[in-house]
Amino acid sequence: MATEAERLFGTDGIRGSANSELTPDIAFDLSRAAGESVQGHVVIGRDTRRSGPMFVSALAAGFNSVGIDVVDLGIIPTGAVSRLARDTAAIYGVVVSASHNPAEDNGIKFFGRDGAKIDDATELAIERRYFSDQPYRRAVGANIGIQTVMSDSIERYVDKVKGTVEYSMRGLEFVVDTANGAAFVAAPYLFREVGATVEVIADAPDGMNINDGVGAMHPEVVGRAANGRVGLAFDGDADRLIAVDEDGEVVNGDVIMAIFAKWQLERGRLEKKTVVATVMSNLGFIHAMQRLGIDVILTPVGDRNVVEAMRRSRSVVGGEQSGHILLEDRSTGDGLRTALRLMEVIASTGKELRELRTIMSELPQVLMNVPVRSKNDWEKNTVLARAVAAAERELGPRGRVLVRASGTERLIRVMVEAPTQSEADAIAVSLSDVVAAELA
Numbered sequence: 001m002a003t004e005a006e007r008l009f010g011t012d013g014i015r016g017s018a019n020s021e022l023t024p025d026i027a028f029d030l031s032r033a034a035g036e037s038v039q040g041h042v043v044i045g046r047d048t049r050r051s052g053p054m055f056v057s058a059l060a061a062g063f064n065s066v067g068i069d070v071v072d073l074g075i076i077p078t079g080a081v082s083r084l085a086r087d088t089a090a091i092y093g094v095v096v097s098a099s100h101n102p103a104e105d106n107g108i109k110f111f112g113r114d115g116a117k118i119d120d121a122t123e124l125a126i127e128r129r130y131f132s133d134q135p136y137r138r139a140v141g142a143n144i145g146i147q148t149v150m151s152d153s154i155e156r157y158v159d160k161v162k163g164t165v166e167y168s169m170r171g172l173e174f175v176v177d178t179a180n181g182a183a184f185v186a187a188p189y190l191f192r193e194v195g196a197t198v199e200v201i202a203d204a205p206d207g208m209n210i211n212d213g214v215g216a217m218h219p220e221v222v223g224r225a226a227n228g229r230v231g232l233a234f235d236g237d238a239d240r241l242i243a244v245d246e247d248g249e250v251v252n253g254d255v256i257m258a259i260f261a262k263w264q265l266e267r268g269r270l271e272k273k274t275v276v277a278t279v280m281s282n283l284g285f286i287h288a289m290q291r292l293g294i295d296v297i298l299t300p301v302g303d304r305n306v307v308e309a310m311r312r313s314r315s316v317v318g319g320e321q322s323g324h325i326l327l328e329d330r331s332t333g334d335g336l337r338t339a340l341r342l343m344e345v346i347a348s349t350g351k352e353l354r355e356l357r358t359i360m361s362e363l364p365q366v367l368m369n370v371p372v373r374s375k376n377d378w379e380k381n382t383v384l385a386r387a388v389a390a391a392e393r394e395l396g397p398r399g400r401v402l403v404r405a406s407g408t409e410r411l412i413r414v415m416v417e418a419p420t421q422s423e424a425d426a427i428a429v430s431l432s433d434v435v436a437a438e439l440a
Contacts, residue, residue: 008130009123011302011407013109015098018051022106024058030108031062031094032136033129038068038091045073045081045153046096047182047237050207051106055096059108064145066137073153077182077238079334080157082115084150086331087160089113097182097237100217103208115331117304158190161337167347170195174343175231177222179215180205183238183336190336196343201225211235216242216323216335223248230346230353234335239303240323241335243342245353253323254285256342258360260317260325261294263345269316270294276309276318276326278302283400283417285321288360302407303333363399364421366428368414372439375405378412387434391416391427399424403431412439 008014008030016022035042042063046052052075060070068091073081078095085093093111101107110118110126118126139145150156169191176191176198178184184203191198201222202214214221215235222231223244231244243251257275264270274295277285281298289296297313299305303324310318310330319325324333327341346353372378379385384403391401399418406413414431418424 008127011304012099013095013107013117015101015105015107015408017104018049018106019054022055022108024054027055027058027108028062029130030126031059031068032066034092034110034126035063035068036066036129036137040091041069041071041088042092042094043071043073043081043085043088043090043150044094044096045076045078045084045182048075048180048184048205048207048210049096049098049103049106049236052096055106055108059094059096060147064147065139066145067139067143068145070145070147072147072149074149074151075182075185076153076157077186077234077334077336078109079239079332079336080153080186082111082332082334083157083160084153085111085113086115087156092118095237099237099239100211100215100235103210103212111332115329116307117332119304154186154189157186158193161190161334161340162194164337165194165340165344167344168195169343169347171197172343172347173197173199173229175199175201175222175226175229176339177201177214177219177225177231177233178203178238179211179234179236180209181211181215181234181236181238183234187234187238187336187339190340191343194340194343199225216240219244219250220248223250232339232342234339235323238335239333240320241325241338241342242323243339243353245357247354249354249357251353251357253319253321253325254282254362255357255360256323256325256338257281257317257319258285258288259345259356260327260341261289262292262359263349264316265292265294271314271316274313274315276306276313276315278306278320279402279404280321280415282321282360282362282365284360284362301404307331363417363419364424365415365417366421366424368428368432369406369409369411370414370432370435370440372410372412372435374439375410375412378405378439381438383438384431384434387431391431394427401427401431403435
């Protein structure tokens with residue numbers, strides 16, 4: 001197994017400061033490592049970051065050099081790359097995006113033929129080849145890969161997605177915040193195609209304003225713009241959705257999952273009465289599911305882990321508190337499809353979102369991120385283990401403590417849920433101080 005310094009892939013692909021931590025050289029060698037032992041074509045999509053074309057070019061050149069054709073999808077949501085990878089039988093779908101990170105960052109993530117993120121074994125094989133000293137295969141002559149452009153990629157994606165809708169959206173009004181990101185064209189096009197009336201904000205990307213005070217990380221912005229309507233906020237690559245109800249209250253991934261689970265249960269479509277969530281889901285979500293007689297499978301953080309558990313359990317609802325929601329196709333988070341499904345629930349029930357959200361009450365939750373020297377073997381620190389155990393005894397069944405390493409950054413994350421905000425704050429600060437003293 002590679003050491004921390006030799007790992008490329010985190011929880012959500014590869015991510016770093018563009019042209020500094022993550023360079024075109026890395027992208028070029030990464031695509032050579034991924035493409036050298038396979039045959040077929042790759043589809044690549046990106047968000048609106050200034051560095052996006054640079055990384056697409058580097059990835060495409062690497063794939064071409066080992067004989068792999070590349071189809072450029074242009075600026076398009078992550079969910080669309082997943083869908084078009086499946087529909088075109090691509091070896092990989094590759095997304096160039098750093099998701100909710102600022103414009104200075106960028107990232108690369110891979111999807112397989114099934115539209116889901118590649119598994120651990122595939123990631124490890126790519127990493128081993130990347131770090132190998134062996135020269136890469138060089139395609140020559142007619143074997144060199146070529147690059148083409150899919151000019152109608154958004155239209156193809158929208159046609160597929162709108163075909164899943166069972167209820168009319170006519171008469172529904174929403175405000176959509178595209179975070180100046182990958183959905184700035186696709187989202188309004190899709191929603192208008194299904195008959196909804198939408199006002200769009202944060203839809204003027206300039207290469208450096210993606211996620212800049214807007215989008216899923218700042219739902220208060222769409223809440224103000226909505227003015228009594230439902231607001232829908234996406235992140236930079238549009239794989240997550242955070243909604244705002246008619247009162248301006250935030251509706252996060254836990255609440256959206258709870259709404260979907262209840263709706264599918266009432267329609268007799270919740271297979272095995274099971275949903276899949278991560279360990280970060282609020283305890284209030286779990287309690288709400290228990291009241292409905294729905295089992296909750298908890299996984300580590302990361303929508304790839306959710307996908308695997310959904311496929312094993314045949315669940316049709318899964319996701320993360322952050323707004324990554326997975327539906328029946330069990331492939332990846334797709335904020336636009338999630339938004340469509342939420343519209344469907346509103347349209348079919350005739351209920352406003354502020355009523356639908358009452359299915360669950362969230363416990364006060366605090367999440368603190370502590371920078372550390374290294375994430376290696378942090379679980380073996382006995383002082384931290386004792387502090388966590390003491391906090392768990394103090395809370396008992398009234399709350400929850402979760403300490404984990406970030407999958408993408410050199411951080412330890414401390415999450416505490418408690419009956420009151422003050423108690424959650426106090427325990428989280430105390431544990432964070434221990435992490436800093438022991439590991440920083």
